[in-house]
Each structure stands twice: as C-alpha cells, then as structure tokens.
Amino acid sequence: MSCDARFSEEAAALGYSFDGEIKIGGNYTPLIRxxxxxxxxxxxxxxxxxxxVTGAAGDDTDLARARLGAQICxxxxxxxxxxxxxxxxxxxxxxxxxxxxxxxxxxxxxxxVADGASELLYKILGPAGAxxxxxxxxxxxxxxxTVELSLQAxxx
Amino acid sequence: MSCDARFSEEAAALGYSFDGEIKIGGNYTPLIRxxxxxxxxxxxxxxxxxxxVTGAAGDDTDLARARLGAQICxxxxxxxxxxxxxxxxxxxxxxxxxxxxxxxxxxxxxxxVADGASELLYKILGPAGAxxxxxxxxxxxxxxxTVELSLQAxxx
Amino acid sequence: MSCDARFSEEAAALGYSFDGEIKIGGNYTPLIRxxxxxxxxxxxxxxxxxxxVTGAAGDDTDLARARLGAQICxxxxxxxxxxxxxxxxxxxxxxxxxxxxxxxxxxxxxxxVADGASELLYKILGPAGAxxxxxxxxxxxxxxxTVELSLQAxxx
Numbered sequence: 001m002s003c004d005a006r007f008s009e010e011a012a013a014l015g016y017s018f019d020g021e022i023k024i025g026g027n028y029t030p031l032i033r034x035x036x037x038x039x040x041x042x043x044x045x046x047x048x049x050x051x052x053v054t055g056a057a058g059d060d061t062d063l064a065r066a067r068l069g070a071q072i073c074x075x076x077x078x079x080x081x082x083x084x085x086x087x088x089x090x091x092x093x094x095x096x097x098x099x100x101x102x103x104x105x106x107x108x109x110x111x112x113v114a115d116g117a118s119e120l121l122y123k124i125l126g127p128a129g130a131x132x133x134x135x136x137x138x139x140x141x142x143x144x145x146t147v148e149l150s151l152q153a154x155x156x
Numbered sequence: 157m158s159c160d161a162r163f164s165e166e167a168a169a170l171g172y173s174f175d176g177e178i179k180i181g182g183n184y185t186p187l188i189r190x191x192x193x194x195x196x197x198x199x200x201x202x203x204x205x206x207x208x209v210t211g212a213a214g215d216d217t218d219l220a221r222a223r224l225g226a227q228i229c230x231x232x233x234x235x236x237x238x239x240x241x242x243x244x245x246x247x248x249x250x251x252x253x254x255x256x257x258x259x260x261x262x263x264x265x266x267x268x269v270a271d272g273a274s275e276l277l278y279k280i281l282g283p284a285g286a287x288x289x290x291x292x293x294x295x296x297x298x299x300x301x302t303v304e305l306s307l308q309a310x311x312x
Numbered sequence: 313m314s315c316d317a318r319f320s321e322e323a324a325a326l327g328y329s330f331d332g333e334i335k336i337g338g339n340y341t342p343l344i345r346x347x348x349x350x351x352x353x354x355x356x357x358x359x360x361x362x363x364x365v366t367g368a369a370g371d372d373t374d375l376a377r378a379r380l381g382a383q384i385c386x387x388x389x390x391x392x393x394x395x396x397x398x399x400x401x402x403x404x405x406x407x408x409x410x411x412x413x414x415x416x417x418x419x420x421x422x423x424x425v426a427d428g429a430s431e432l433l434y435k436i437l438g439p440a441g442a443x444x445x446x447x448x449x450x451x452x453x454x455x456x457x458t459v460e461l462s463l464q465a466x467x468x
Contacts, residue, residue: 100290109454111337131340131341132341132342133353136354136453137454138293138294141292142265142267182423187444193407197445197446295449296449298447304447306408
C-alpha cells in the first residue's frame with residue numbers, strides 16, 4: 001500500500017477529511033521548499049473553519065483528546081506535503097518535529113500527547129517517518145488550540 | 157528601492173534605531189552561517205540596554221504593544237543579517253521563523269502578534285521575505301520580554 | 313586534549329555518568345543524520361531512569377539546580393553525538409540550540425539557565441561549540457523536567 005493510500009486510510013479512521021482548504025492563521029506561508037528540505041508551518045488541530053481540540057490538556061481537555069489534536073496537526077502537515085509534492089512517496093525523511101501542548105500546571109504527559117502524531121508518521125510513511133522530536137508544555141497557543149506541531153521534511 | 161533602504165525606512169517609522177550594538181543576553185553567538193544558511197539567535201525587543209516591551213500580552217501589555225515587540229525583534233534579526241552579509245539584498249529566503257509570545261492565561265492572539273514581524277519581512281525583503289512560522293504562547297521569556305523571535309535565512 | 317577527553321572530564325566534574333543507555337520518552341528517535349547535519353531530539357535531565365532536576369525554576373528549584381539541569385541535557389546530547397559519530401572530534405559546528413526552562417511566573421533568568429549548557433559546549437568542543445540559541449520559559453515539560461534542550465550539529 002502506498003503512503004498516500006495509508007494517509008487516506010488514517011484520515012478515515014480519525015473521521016476527518018483533509019481534502020479541503022488547509023487554512024492558516026496569519027500572514028505567512030504554509031510550507032517552504034529550501035533545496036531538498038521542506039519546512040511546514042506550525043499546525044493547530046483545525047478542520048475547515050473549526051479548531052476541534054481546544055483548551056489546556058489536563059484541565060479543559062484530557063490526554064485522549066489532546067492526542068487526537070496532535071494527530072490532526074500531523075495529518076494537516078502531511079496533507080500540505082502531499083499537495084506540494086504530488087505524493088507522500090517523495091518524502092524521504094522527517095528530520096525533526098516540534099510539538100507544543102497547551103498544558104495545565106501539573107500536566108506532564110506532553111510526550112504521550114506527541115506520540116499521537118509520531119505514531120501516524122511511522123504508520124503512514126514507514127521508515128521515512130522516523131524523526132527527532134521536541135515536546136514542550138505551552139501556556140497558550142493560537143486560537144486556544146490544545147496542540148501545535150511544526151516539522152521539517154527531506155524530499156528527493 | 158533596495159531592501160536596505162526599506163529597512164531604514166521601516167526603522168524610522170518604528171521610531172527606533174538599529175545602528176548600535178545588538179546586545180545579546182548570554183554566552184552564545186548572535187548568528188551562525190552554515191553553508192548557504194544563517195541561523196539567528198532568539199531576539200527580544202531590546203533597543204540599546206533596554207527591553208522596551210515587557211510583560212504578558214493580554215495582561216501587562218496589549219496586542220498593539222506586543223506587535224511592536226515582534227517588530228523590534230525582527231528588525232534586530234534583520235540588522236544582524238545586514239551587518240553579516242553587507243546587504244539584505246543577499247537574503248534569498250526565510251525558511252522559518254519562531255515567535256514566542258509571553259501570554260496571559262486567556263490570551264490567544266499569538267498569531268496576530270507574530271503578524272507584526274511577518275509583515276515587516278514581506279515589506280522589507282519582498283518575495284524573499286516569505287516564510288513558514290510557528291507562534292507559541294510562552295509562560296515567561298528572558299528579561300520579562302513580551303516576545304522572542306528566532307529565524308533562519310538562506311543566502312546566495 | 314581531545315573533545316572526547318574533555319567530555320569525560322566534564323562528566324566527572326558534574327558527578328554523573330553518561331555511559332549507560334540514553335533513554336528517550338516516546339515513539340521517536342534520539343538523533344537523525346541528514347546529509348552533514350545531525351538533529352538531536354529534545355533532552356531532559358534524565359540520568360538512567362531518573363529525571364534528576366524537576367519542577368519550576370524560581371519556585372520548586374533554584375537557578376543553580378536549573379543550570380545543572382541544562383548541563384545534564386547538553387551532556388546527554390553530546391553523548392548521543394559521540395556514540396553516533398565515534399568521536400566528538402567530528403563535530404564541526406552547532407548551528408543552533410533551543411532551551412526550554414520550566415519557569416515560575418516571575419522567573420526571567422532563562423538565559424542564565426541556558427548558559428550552563430552553552431558553557432559546556434564551548435569547553436568541550438572549543439570553537440566548534442559556538443552556537444546560536446533560543447531560550448524560552450515553558451509552563452511545563454515532559455516528566456516535570458526543569459529543562460529541555462534540543463540541538464543541531466554539523467559534521468564533516
């Protein structure tokens with residue numbers, strides 16, 4: 001099965017479509033190619049016009065919902081890569097991802113939240129989905145999002 | 157008009173000079189060239205010896221002041237690039253910027269603050285100012301700064 | 313004295329060993345090589361199974377302990393580089409490091425904490441340890457760590 005077929009399968013399993021416009025929240029560009037690297041802007045769990053996972057993990061929202069937020073963020077990033085490249089088969093590596101989790105004071109499971117995104121990278125991209133990661137507890141995020149995720153990809 | 161002339165014009169419009177020493181706050185270097193990439197250290201809105209925008213956005217300071225903070229940060233980054241390269245004309249792209257905004261608990265306009273910096277990149281660098289962006293609400297920042305901004309540039 | 317000898321000397325001075333397994337906290341990889349760049353995942357001050365510096369700087373822990381946390385993080389990152397490369401002599405530059413410091417509301421010495429790591433980079437790597445830096449006050453960090461540090465290295 002191709003990366004693109006696995007992407008569609010995981011989108012269906014999540015119950016969200018990433019076919020529409022991938023809206024961004026300000027005066028910047030969603031992704032930039034620089035040689036064989038692509039930088040993807042910070043993604044929040046927005047589907048269409050709605051940020052579907054909001055609030056602080058461990059307070060307004062729980063670990064399961066926060067993981068869903070991380071999954072939506074990484075699917076958005078992959079959707080942007082897919083559109084730009086024509087196919088996710090062209091992604092050769094994900095050198096790094098950064099995951100910011102809006103956190104309650106005593107919520108320390110930022111890594112467990114980020115695993116939601118990491119697992120999808122492995123499932124969809126296979127060995128090319130291996131990545132380094134930095135997970136941080138943020139005090140707030142744009143539009144009260146629970147998670148924000150940025151990544152860098154290497155392409156052929 | 158050259159990028160350098162536009163830089164001077166925007167500095168005058170802000171009412172701050174970026175001609176003096178660009179002080180840094182610790183034991184590191186302001187920028188490093190790595191092949192045709194330049195990494196610029198996190199900048200806070202310091203002019204001379206004074207951090208001119210401090211406190212949490214949405215509490216100690218408002219959106220307009222926080223945007224000014226983001227503008228000063230990006231002007232400092234551009235001033236460092238200009239000195240290192242001789243001219244901002246040599247900047248070919250800004251693959252990514254990161255903007256941390258010291259935020260009150262319910263302040264969710266980190267993107268609107270970061271737009272202050274993004275708009276200056278476009279105004280001064282033109283198409284070379286296009287960039288990906290990650291905006292995050294921080295709990296605190298060095299020296300109680302309201303904003304901290306880092307960036308990567310690609311040069312010829 | 314070689315970088316590797318200086319690394320061992322600094323580890324002894326800190327009183328910690330970095331010879332054992334460098335555990336990571338989730339479903340990702342500790343470091344990825346991408347051409348002549350290596351990305352190292354966010355490190356927390358874990359030695360063996362224990363996170364040895366926890367809590368918010370300026371509240372649960374003081375500046376000296378937080379600096380120790382930053383030192384352990386950077387030693388872990390260097391240990392990972394050393395194992396991957398065979399020797400730290402092969403590190404040519406550290407284009408950037410990011411330091412997140414779990415901070416009390418009014419703790420503004422994130423740069424002073426990060427200096428703990430920066431000083432070790434210079435001591436151990438010499439001129440190759442020069443780096444750009446971004447230091448941010450985080451609300452929480454994985455496993456209640458006081459510090460998290462990620463870096464990029466350039467190798468021959």
